[in-house]
Amino acid sequence: MTDSTVVHRAVACLEDERADVADRxxxxxxxxxxxxxxxxxxxxxxxxxxxxxxxxxxxxxxxxxxxxxxxxxxxxxxxxxxxxxxxxxxxxxxxxxxxxxxxxxxxxxxxxxxxxxxxxxxxxxxxxxxxxxxxxxxKTVLLEETLQRERRTLEEAIDEIDEIVAWLRTTADESLLQCGFDDLHEKHGCLEAHRDRLETLIDDRQRQFSGETNPRGTADYRGLVAAIYADLSVQYPLLSTATRLYGICGDCQRTVRAHLARRV
Missing domain, CATH: 1.20.120 (Four Helix Bundle (Hemerythrin (Met), subunit A))
Structure with a gap:
């Protein structure tokens, strides 16, 4: 999934911003x-x-x-x-x-x-x-704290995304026609769990943007994130990557479900 590299590049953008704020x-x-x-x-x-x-x-x-x-x-x-x-x-x-x-x-x-x-x-x-x-x-101290929190958010999200992408890659070359009912059922469950994790990640990010989970009343988190990652191909790399990966897992799950139906 090439889109996952966007969220990794976001880390470099964030580090550049943190360096600029430290200089200020x-x-x-x-x-x-x-x-x-x-x-x-x-x-x-x-x-x-x-x-x-x-x-x-x-x-x-x-x-x-x-x-x-x-x-x-x-x-x-x-x-x-x-x-x-x-x-x-x-x-x-x-x-x-x-x-x-x-x-x-x-x-x-x-x-x-x-x-x-x-x-x-x-x-x-x-x-x-x-x-x-x-x-x-x-104001600069508050911004430094916000950027540090954004770094932790990115790192945690990347751990989740990398794990899911790695699982998808290990199963990409497997033929579902060669899988038995139990194997298909297990794959279906894994995909469901991955989608739940991604859904939680997306919901948490949206709450950040709305200010529900931001400490000390950090204003306009969405605008700050858009400014930090303005040079990337997507405005909100974490949200974009998680949403796209959620869709991929959904497509895979439907395919597995179709194979399961044939085994019944």
Missing amino acids: ASALETFARQVRDVPTASGPAQAAVAVPATPKAMATAVGSAAATPKPPDDRCATVREAFVDTVEPHTIAADDDSLGKTMAAELSEEIAVSLAAEADWTPALKRAVLEEIETQRR
Whole structure:
């Protein structure tokens, strides 16, 4: 059954998705660390520039300030650059989306506007950015858990499918005309058991898609699965393979039943 290879290829697609999500989680952590390192206007960098305690020190400080113009506050630019270096490569934004649009999708429109407008890098803005990063990080953790659960689902289903396909292959070359009544009856029972297992697998998958069995209210499991396996020849490889195999077992069972009827 060549269709069974589709569900095996689904594992490779899933592993690619898990790797992408892990990279995104790492990027978010790096971005958060870099954001924490950017001092605010009232942060350590400003506190370090204290009023000199002696007249000589004051004269030196004034002279230095006069000789070197104060650079503009580029802390927001630093945060934008950190975003570009860390998170942007792991977003789902379209290739032609602007940086502002991508940041709005990841951090909120208000934060994106503030960072793009060269606003003051205040403690409130820094806190807001870190809170949005944490929100995205929690979503990523939930997605990682969902993908891990999908991996277990695939592995269990593949074990079932491989066992049934192996049984069908061992009996494919047997002539039913050479089988006695007892042998035919046993084959009929085996096929019935295989169909029951496949029916359970299909029902369990449908309940997953409907959200009945998903932990923590995982949203749109069907849409997630369709996106993960978008490059395959079928949209839902596990469901497609199990359904097709169920039909094959049914056809075989009807053939065996016809031979049984001739033995009566």
